[in-house]
Amino acid sequence: xxxxxxDLSVGTQLPEREYGPLTITDFVRYQGASGDFNPIHHDxxxxxxxxxxxxFSVGMLQAGILGSYVTDLxxxxxxxxxxxxxREQVWAGDRLICTGEVxxxxxxxxxxxxxxxxxxxxxxxxxxxxSAIKGEAxxxxx
Amino acid sequence: xIDKDAIGxxxxxxxxxxxxxKIREFARATQSANPAYLETANPVIPxxxxxxxxxxxxxxxGVFSKIKMDRxxxxxxAQEYIFHGPPPSAGTxxxxxxxxxxxYEKEGRRGGTMTFVVSVTEFRxxxxxxxxxxxxxxxxxxxxxxKDAS
Numbered sequence: 001x002x003x004x005x006x007d008l009s010v011g012t013q014l015p016e017r018e019y020g021p022l023t024i025t026d027f028v029r030y031q032g033a034s035g036d037f038n039p040i041h042h043d044x045x046x047x048x049x050x051x052x053x054x055x056f057s058v059g060m061l062q063a064g065i066l067g068s069y070v071t072d073l074x075x076x077x078x079x080x081x082x083x084x085x086x087r088e089q090v091w092a093g094d095r096l097i098c099t100g101e102v103x104x105x106x107x108x109x110x111x112x113x114x115x116x117x118x119x120x121x122x123x124x125x126x127x128x129x130x131s132a133i134k135g136e137a138x139x140x141x142x
Numbered sequence: 143x144i145d146k147d148a149i150g151x152x153x154x155x156x157x158x159x160x161x162x163x164k165i166r167e168f169a170r171a172t173q174s175a176n177p178a179y180l181e182t183a184n185p186v187i188p189x190x191x192x193x194x195x196x197x198x199x200x201x202x203x204g205v206f207s208k209i210k211m212d213r214x215x216x217x218x219x220a221q222e223y224i225f226h227g228p229p230p231s232a233g234t235x236x237x238x239x240x241x242x243x244x245x246y247e248k249e250g251r252r253g254g255t256m257t258f259v260v261s262v263t264e265f266r267x268x269x270x271x272x273x274x275x276x277x278x279x280x281x282x283x284x285x286x287x288x289k290d291a292s
Contacts, residue, residue, distance in 0.1 A: 064172030
């Protein structure tokens, strides 16, 4: 379901998509896949000892979900840059809404490689909360 | 306190194999159902997959072992991946090296003094060509922020 070049221009809004509600199991599954075993994301006593009310999600989990969102739209092999800034923490029970907008578009003539590409501004919002992630990405577009 | 003398230091480098099963596992854990990851024999990696580099470093040899950040006050501030072409695919062998690019402090609004540690990791293929780069910003807060603080 890759978006097509003809459908894209600066200001094009990407179709939004909801993920979750996230569970502690989702956190643990991501920790196993990624190798980040910080107990603050699954060990209640450890999280409390650090001053948090409960374990919270791995930032890179919601970053990875945003990566899944945008590669579904533009193709796994086409990503050239993917960047995230972490904002609000994500907690068990949170539902996440991924959105994005085209902010730049290059037809390839100026890049010298003949590759058409786009820059995206991305966001992961917590339903009922604020932004969990502000992201940017660059994709080549066939 | 985090020692600013660590700026510019690198780890010894190590080799990372990009594995098919790990790509499938990572794609599922990040809630992707994309057949490009889950059904092809030779998938490229998901955009944030290179975070799994930590499975390949020699224990204790990582550049962060020189810095000693407190996990109870550790936040991930930002993360960037750059690919110089299509992302690496299953079966690729990557040479990985990380350096500490910068360490600086800021006064936080609610967390006391925050220390920022920026690291850059380079991934090279068997021919030594730079195929991907990662830039990570870790933050050690003065104290844990509260869940409902805004």
